Amino acid sequence: MRHLNYLVLEAQPFHRRNTVGSLQQVVTGQVHQAASGEEALELLHCCGGVDIAICNLHTTGTAGLTFLRTVGEARLVRAVLLCGPLEASLRKATVAMIRSLGMYFLGGQEAMPDIAQMQVLVDELRAVPESPAPQLPAEQPSLAEILLGFNDDQFVPYYQPKMTLHSGEQQGAEVLARWNHPQLGVLAPGYFLPAIEEHHLMDKLFVRMLEKGLALQQALSGDMPEPELAFNVQAAQLASKTFAEQVETTLRQYQVSANKLMFEITETDLVGSTANHLENLIHLRLMGCGLAMDDFGTGYSSLKRLLDFPFSQLKLDGSFVRDLESRPGSRAVIEGAVRLAESLAISLVVEGVETAEQQKQLIKLGCSVGQGFGLARPMSGEHFLQYCLEASHTEENLLISAG
Known part of the structure; x- marks a missing residue:
């Protein structure tokens, strides 16, 4: 049954x-x-x-x-x-x-x-017969639908917090693109991202997410320190000679500090990288932005990429957390990632934390910061804004009590 x-x-x-x-x-x-x-x-x-x-x-x-x-x-x-x-x-x-x-x-x-x-x-x-499960349209959205989505401001950021595993303190959030479709509801990237890539609109989507994220940081700046926001970037975007300059211009426009931004790049995305990729990454780091190697442990030549590029953070792929109980080797990989990050003086974020037991085990293995549905789900900008304010007020009350 x-x-x-x-x-x-x-x-x-x-x-x-x-x-x-x-x-x-x-x-x-x-x-x-x-x-x-x-x-x-x-x-x-x-x-x-x-x-x-x-x-x-x-x-x-x-x-x-x-x-x-x-x-x-x-x-x-x-x-x-x-x-x-x-x-x-x-x-x-x-x-x-x-x-x-x-x-x-x-x-x-x-x-x-x-x-x-x-x-x-x-x-x-x-006793009630089940109705067929809903299916999204089999075809990708058309260019006209996507452009209408941009024109009607339907593409919005959702924010998934990164949390301190010991205390639950917020350590920023990853910005995830969603399509708030008027008929189909909130759609995950799997539905629309391939079409956006096909029609060469990734830069447009990135700028939309960046501007909305910086606007949220600006809205919070009077009440608390702005949370660090992490944006996913593809190799094709880093190939542009003006990528870092565009980020710098947008930061000045919203008057947000560069050290409140993190850019996440998968290690496989950097295979075959060019001088333009390196120039943009170095430029971002010189500005004060952070760089994270995403999905660490699943790509090709992880350690060499880690040494060749100016990363400031590792994001350990969630598959190692999911396999903690079933594959003993996963525990060794996580412990190794903790030691590697410490030796390179960079931060480590463990992805895919879904249960309290996983969180407990990760703490024992020396992990400090995690991300996953078991800690906090992705949330809309309005919800995340309230989430940040409530967390800030809770912290203030604890400091007052301690004083």
């Missing part, structure tokens, strides 16, 4: 944690969680959907309503359970909307169902 997967959409952290904890005691499938409709949509597009969404419209409001409409249209949720107080006529209308979207309504109540009630609901859902 297939395990059922769940999503808890609840804006209040305390109630969300309690609901997730209760579910994990009685179900065998995955239990996802989100604090906002945007975060929930991003998560569902990444994981391919869930069977049951538990949604509190009392705390999520219109964002929760938009979430229900979008997941119903995209067939990302089979059934919905409403929680939290809701006026009778609003509840009735919401139930009608859920059913009109083709989703099964499991019920609505102010409190989270207890173990016995949840088992009844799960059994009830198992």
Whole structure:
């Protein structure tokens, strides 16, 4: 019998944690969680959907309503359970909307169902035939669709934090491109990036992400130190003689310090590099920007590339973390990466941290900073802005208490 997967959409952290904890005691499938409709949509597009969404419209409001409409249209949720107080006529209308979207309504109540009630609901859902999983269009988006997306400002950055493994303190974020498509919802790069590359629009996408990222840093500058933002760069972009100059010009425009930027390049991207690549990388480092070797450990001639180029950070590929338990050699690779980074006086970020057990093991192996769904999922600019402000206020309160 297939395990059922769940999503808890609840804006209040305390109630969300309690609901997730209760579910994990009685179900065998995955239990996802989100604090906002945007975060929930991003998560569902990444994981391919869930069977049951538990949604509190009392705390999520219109964002929760938009979430229900979008997941119903995209067939990302089979059934919905409403929680939290809701006026009778609003509840009735919401139930009608859920059913009109083709989703099964499991019920609505102010409190989270207890173990016995949840088992009844799960059994009830198992009796409902599954509808086919949603499919994205098989064809790549056309040039006209992509240009319309740029013109309508549909390409937006999502931010995935890098965290200190010991304390959970934020150490900046990686900027990830998303397409906020008016019909298909939030789309990951796998859908649109090949077409953007084919039509030679990577520079346009990069500039859009850079400008939006710097605007966010500028918005935070009065309240806290700007977070370091990392941008992915391809070898073709580094081949341009004006790449670093363009970055420098944009930094001056937004009045953001260069040491708040990191550029991530995969080691395989640098095979066959030219003088232009090196000039841009050196220029970026002289400006004060950081350079990270991304997906370290999976490409060709890693160590030679590391010595040939002016990197300031290693990002260890997440496959080594995923294989921690099943492949003993992964532990040795991680320990080796820690020692290598220390000996070269550069920082190390471990990718693919998905569970608390992995985090615990990585700390024992000497890792300091990690990134992954188990620490923080990619989030919209609005969500990340609030995330940074809340983290800053928490840190301030801790300092006051300590004083």
